[in-house]
Amino acid sequence: MATAISILPAQQLATLNDAYRKAVARKRLKVTVAAAVFCAALFIAALGADVNLHTFFTYFGNFVSYFDRILTLDSGARVWTDPVEWFWGLKKWLRLLGETLLISYVGTLTGAVFAFALNFFAAQNTSPGPWVRFTVRRLLEFARTVPGIVFALIFVIAFGLGPMAGVLAIAIHTTGALGKLFAEIVENADMKPVEGIRSTGASWLSCMRFGILPQVSAGYASYALLRFEINVREASVMGFVGAGGIGQELVVAIRKFYYSDVSAILVTIIVTVFIIDISTGWLRGRLFGKETRR
Amino acid sequence: MSQLPKPDTAELRGKYAGVFERPASARLALPAVIVAALAIFAYGLVDLDFSPSKLITGMSQLGWITMMMIPPNPGSSFPLYMQALGETLSIALLGTTLAALFALPVSLLAARNIIPSNLIRFPVRRFLDSIRGVDTLIWALVWINVVGLGPFAGVLAIMVSDFGAFGKLFSEAIEAADRKQVEGIRASGGNALHEIRFGLLQQVLPVIAGQVLYFIESNTRSATIIGIVGAGGIGLQLAEQIRVLEWQKVSFLILMILIAVAAIDFISSKLRFAIIGQRAVV
Numbered sequence A: 001m002a003t004a005i006s007i008l009p010a011q012q013l014a015t016l017n018d019a020y021r022k023a024v025a026r027k028r029l030k031v032t033v034a035a036a037v038f039c040a041a042l043f044i045a046a047l048g049a050d051v052n053l054h055t056f057f058t059y060f061g062n063f064v065s066y067f068d069r070i071l072t073l074d075s076g077a078r079v080w081t082d083p084v085e086w087f088w089g090l091k092k093w094l095r096l097l098g099e100t101l102l103i104s105y106v107g108t109l110t111g112a113v114f115a116f117a118l119n120f121f122a123a124q125n126t127s128p129g130p131w132v133r134f135t136v137r138r139l140l141e142f143a144r145t146v147p148g149i150v151f152a153l154i155f156v157i158a159f160g161l162g163p164m165a166g167v168l169a170i171a172i173h174t175t176g177a178l179g180k181l182f183a184e185i186v187e188n189a190d191m192k193p194v195e196g197i198r199s200t201g202a203s204w205l206s207c208m209r210f211g212i213l214p215q216v217s218a219g220y221a222s223y224a225l226l227r228f229e230i231n232v233r234e235a236s237v238m239g240f241v242g243a244g245g246i247g248q249e250l251v252v253a254i255r256k257f258y259y260s261d262v263s264a265i266l267v268t269i270i271v272t273v274f275i276i277d278i279s280t281g282w283l284r285g286r287l288f289g290k291e292t293r294r
Numbered sequence B: 001m002s003q004l005p006k007p008d009t010a011e012l013r014g015k016y017a018g019v020f021e022r023p024a025s026a027r028l029a030l031p032a033v034i035v036a037a038l039a040i041f042a043y044g045l046v047d048l049d050f051s052p053s054k055l056i057t058g059m060s061q062l063g064w065i066t067m068m069m070i071p072p073n074p075g076s077s078f079p080l081y082m083q084a085l086g087e088t089l090s091i092a093l094l095g096t097t098l099a100a101l102f103a104l105p106v107s108l109l110a111a112r113n114i115i116p117s118n119l120i121r122f123p124v125r126r127f128l129d130s131i132r133g134v135d136t137l138i139w140a141l142v143w144i145n146v147v148g149l150g151p152f153a154g155v156l157a158i159m160v161s162d163f164g165a166f167g168k169l170f171s172e173a174i175e176a177a178d179r180k181q182v183e184g185i186r187a188s189g190g191n192a193l194h195e196i197r198f199g200l201l202q203q204v205l206p207v208i209a210g211q212v213l214y215f216i217e218s219n220t221r222s223a224t225i226i227g228i229v230g231a232g233g234i235g236l237q238l239a240e241q242i243r244v245l246e247w248q249k250v251s252f253l254i255l256m257i258l259i260a261v262a263a264i265d266f267i268s269s270k271l272r273f274a275i276i277g278q279r280a281v282v
Helices: A010-048 A053-070 A090-122 A130-145 A148-159 A163-187 A192-199 A204-241 A247-255 A259-288 B009-015 B024-047 B052-069 B078-110 B118-133 B136-147 B151-175 B179-187 B192-229 B234-243 B247-276
Strands: none
Touching: A010 B078, A053 A259, A053 B136, A090 A130, A090 A163, A090 A204, A090 A247, A090 A259, A090 B024, A130 A163, A130 B247, A148 A163, A148 A204, A148 B052, A148 B192, A148 B234, A163 A204, A163 B052, A192 A204, A204 A247, A204 A259, A204 B136, A204 B192, A247 A259, A247 B136, A259 B118, B052 B247, B078 B118, B078 B151, B078 B192, B078 B234, B078 B247, B118 B151, B136 B151, B136 B192, B151 B192, B179 B192, B192 B234, B192 B247, B234 B247
């Protein structure tokens, strides 16, 4: 059974075609203008950032050969032919990596405790008053926006060189980041249990403890674990400014052109980050089921 | 006055044995975890040389530094700082855009619905993961070795480290795309390239644009710090002023960073809404 496709009369078709073309042309114009503005911004940015394609292409060989160099031992052999020589400092590096992990652990836990203490004041539905909420929010925002390594730079001067500055820097940054996420979890919590508890004449503190906390604690732990993962990466560079951990060793190796050491330290860092990612992911999955990543 | 009935505890216990008599392992699990966490914490404090006296002197030192920071004052270097801030914004914009451009084709290779074969996907994914495992600051150091000190090294560092992140995010966006459009194009006789161009990209581009905008914003933050190792921008000024203990300038620079990040935040969220939603489809 064949059906004929009805063809509109030419006049009607022309108006429809016209309207279609106009709509498409308008949309195209918008996209073109947006693209032009974007390209102009890129061009200005290229000038601002001293982009020099000539330098880039001249030195691009350097980038490739850099990897060639860091994968070559002093004796001229490839690194993987002699792993013992390649990882000659493994004992020291593992100790420093352990320090990096400890820095991020202590920093994350401290930050999480502070974030926990502050988040009920920052959340809309549990905050005792708008002024408290405003102040706490700004405080958390500040702690989150100033990069951790800037805090580390300042703390190194105040507390002296060493892991203490790194821990405190990570703790402050974590307080800001987790405080916001925790407050968001609390804002999503069901308020009915709180009303129930308040109706028995309980104080604000009891309302939080028995009404909110049971609902949100799993979310808290999940975000804290995720933050630990991020902080391990961050702690690996704290040593750049003298705040402890493996970063110090890495920056020395890069600056002094100990090529094979650079690749060996990088490999140990990457492997550690992998292990931490996988194990915290597994732990999160086991404890709280699948949850969306942030 | 009526009295509430006394609960029959014995009967309840019999009825809900699971609630009243939990096995010791379940009862001890939480305290055990807490004790272990605190033990590691305490070990960490000892191992990392925390001492109350150090903490107190440091805190007083910090209080003193904070006093020195007020009021923020750029001295005569305000134009220089504005230029440095421009450099930082340029680094963030350019680095993110380049990363997105390079990551798009690679992310196709990492998406399950484009490349069903594990053989290609697995190495591509691990490659992206390794790039992401290395911090932006480390990439900056590597690029400084290649192209020398300056903002160009910063652009390249942001580009490489974001390449890893974008590759993963884009491939996830592509995997979440609807199959139906693609199938429609195949049914009408399109080849694989047509399927990607007309079936996939239409769905994926708005998502990707949103992610790129979000990264430009977060990279403004990263770009402020790569200057600390010498890759240009406002971080260079910041690190220098901290080293020479010019605290008023330091606080001014931090203030500038905060304002710049807030401004970028505002603009990019407006743009994001313009691209991905809250707008009638024309």
